[in-house]
Amino acid sequence: MEASVVENKMNQYQELVRQGLWKNNPGLVQLLGLCPLLAVTNSLASALGLGLATMLVLLSTNTVVSLIRNYVPNEIRIPVFVMVIASVVTVIELLMHAFMYNLYQALGIFIPLIVTNCIVIGRAEAFASKNAVAPAAFDGLMMGTGFALVLCTLGAVREVIGSGTLFAGADLLLGDWAKVLTIHLYQADNQFLLAILPPGAFLVMGFLIAGKNAVDARIAAKAKPVEQKISRARVTHVST
Amino acid sequence: MSFKIASSPHQHIQKTTAQLMKLVALAAVPGIAVQAYFFGYGVLIQLLLAIITALLCEAAVLALRGKKVKAKLLDHSALVTALLLAVAIPSYAPWWLVVIGTAFAIIVVKQLYGGLGNNLFNPAMAAYVLLLVSFPLPMTSWLPAAPLQQQSLSPADAVCTIFTNFSCSGYSISQLRQDADGISMATPLDTLKTDLSQGYTTEESMKKPVFGWLSGEGWFWVNLAYLLGGLFLLQQKVIQWRIPVAVLGSLFGFSLIAWLLSPDTNASPLFQLFSGATMLAAFFIATDPVSASTTEKGRLIFGALIGGLAFVIRSYGGYPDAFAFAVMLANMTVPLIDYYTQPRTYGHKSKGAR
Structure with missing residues (x-):
């Protein structure tokens, strides 16, 4: 009995990992939060900064929402969730303002805009408000x-195509030592500006x-050997 | 295979797609020849590069998509796309420019949307916009017309410049563009735009050597040659009169109004018609059967929209010439135009008489 419960839990967590990272990926499958996704990804450093900020927000809001889920009347749950999310984002914004000022300036309006990111309210409503704290936080x-x-x-x-560097500006995120992380791949006379501009984001x-989708199709083709299923169609009229 | 562009009744004797495309390419020959005379042999090398890239990309994607490669390649639609892009970019632009552009046109704009007949945007113009937005400097580095060039350029120079960025005698593109005083010469449309923004009047600006009779030095003849090619297409019934007439008419109309109101700050209507890409766009680009409107009334609206947008962007926009943007914006409106201009079906009453 005990063992099967543990196994069930393991399965649940494995499923959460699979859902979050691949099957139900917020960026690639749910297509949520496209605005920051497309706007700040012109370099790896700012993408990582906003990614970490969003992750931290999701972790905190899911935990808090799950904690209060039994005390919030169903009718007003959405406003309550929004207030929880807004407070968490404010906290994170102030923290970034204090400790990563350069990155804070680079990301600009997109940190407060995490409030409006549909992933956050989506997970609060779809998962955290219906599950215990530990799975909610993990989700x-x-x-x-x-x-x-x-x-x-x-x-x-986009950074490699557009500016020929990788992880430029890493020091904004991680401190001065991180300047060594920047890789200069090539020095072009003409930058491929489109990759850095918004249309490039949509294309990539x-x-x-x-x-x-191609990887998924390949996996599906491998997993299911084609079944030879013979289906017969009745061509004669059956009188009843 | 023939690509049907007419609504019912369908009992026409139609030319095949390959025949149409061949005629379009043939009609562009005089324009290309004049362009080669005034703006250098580079345009021929660009053409070659573009056609090779287009055919390779088209064949590769068709093979990936599991289509019949040879049959589809021989409809020559990739050839026409390559041709239109090659004549649209500056003759001495570096080789990778036209290669990137053609590959984008064929792979992304045409084949990813489903191949010939399914693309929403004109592939050549979408690629041109991609290049113009990404590489503004090489995309606007037109040499002045041959009579104004300080160094005469041989075919060997064209090869050197395109592949190494320097002519065989060691001049860079920006040096080749300079006049006797060492000042870079821009295209007529660009010069006019810059001068007007600096407070010169049209008349003062037109005294510069890049302007010739009626429009820019050399540009008038290029446009005239494309006009001739376009008339040939009309005569062969490859294109219909509605789109070109609407494009030229609305460009003429808008610029006439602006010119009459304020001749000092606007170019004359004839200057507009014979500058930049006007004739090429009106007869060869806007008439693309796939991305243009297909109804008769729709074609008039579509063409007028292109002409109007081109005038607005030329006069008030950030770029000196505007047809690539105008065509793409008009392409976007085509589904709507077609929806509202559907012709009455035989045997049915028109919508108003219900």
Whole structure:
């Protein structure tokens, strides 16, 4: 009995990991939070910064919402969730203002805008308000990680194509030592500006989604050997 | 295979797509020749690069999509896309520009939308916009017309410049663009725009050497050659008169009004018609059967929209020439235009008479 409960829990967490990182990825599948996703991913550093901030917000809001889920009347749950989210985002914004001022300035309006990110309210409503604290927090972490991974991939691709560097400005995020992380891949006379501009974000995003779908199709084709199913169609009229 | 562009009744003897595309390419020959004479042999090398890239990309994507490669390649639609892009970019632009542009046009704009007949946007113009937004400097580095060039350029120079950024005698593009006083010469439309923004009048600006009779030095003849090619297309019934006439008419109309109101700050209507890409766009680009409107009334609206947008962007926008943007914006409105201009079906009453 005990063992099966533990196993069930393990399965639940595994499922949460799979959902957050791949099957139900907020960036690639749910297509939520597209505004920051497309706006701040012109470099890996700012993408990582916003990704981490969003992840932290998701983790905290899911925990808090799950804690208060039994005390909030159903009718007013949405305003309450929004207030929880707004407070958490304010806290994170103030923390970034205090400790990562340069990154705070680089991300600008998009930190307070995490409040309006549909992923946050979506997970609060869909998962955290119906589950215990531990799975809810874990779900927030995984969804946040999935979102951050998409942000970072987009940021890295666009930065490499657009400016020929990787992780430029890492020192804004991690402190002065991180300047060594910046890789200069090539020095072009003409930058591929479109990759850094918003249309580039849409294009790269489209290719990412297409890539994910292609991988999914390949997995599905491998997993299911084609069944030879013979179906017969009745051609004669059956009188009853 | 023939790509049907007419609504019912369908009993026409239609030319195949390949025949149409070949005629379009043929009609562009005089324009290309004049362009090669005034703006250098570079345009021929650009053409070659664009066509090779287009065919390779088209074949690769068709093979990936599991289509019949040879049959689809031979409809020559990729060739026409490559041709339109190659003549639209500056003759001495570096080689990778046209390669990136053509690959984007064929792979993303045309094939990812489903291939010939399914693309929402004109591939050549979408690629042109991509290049113009991404690489503004090389995309606007037109050399002045041949009579104004300080160094005469041989075909070998064209190869050197395109592949190494320097002519065989070591001049860079920006040096080649300079006049005797060492000042870079821009295209007529660009010069006029800059001068007007600096407070010169049109008349004062037009005294500069880049302007010739009626429009820019050399540009008038290029436009005239494309006009001739367009008339040939009309005569061959490859295109219909509605789109070109609407484009030119609305450009003429808008610029006439602006010119009459304020001749000092606006170019004359004839200057507008024979500058930049006007004729090429009106006859070769806007008439693309896939991305243009398909109804008769719709084509008039579509063309007028392009002409109007081109005038607005030329006069008040950030870019000196505007047809790529105008065509793409008009492409976006095509589904709406087609929806509201559906012709009455035979045997049915028109919507108003219900």
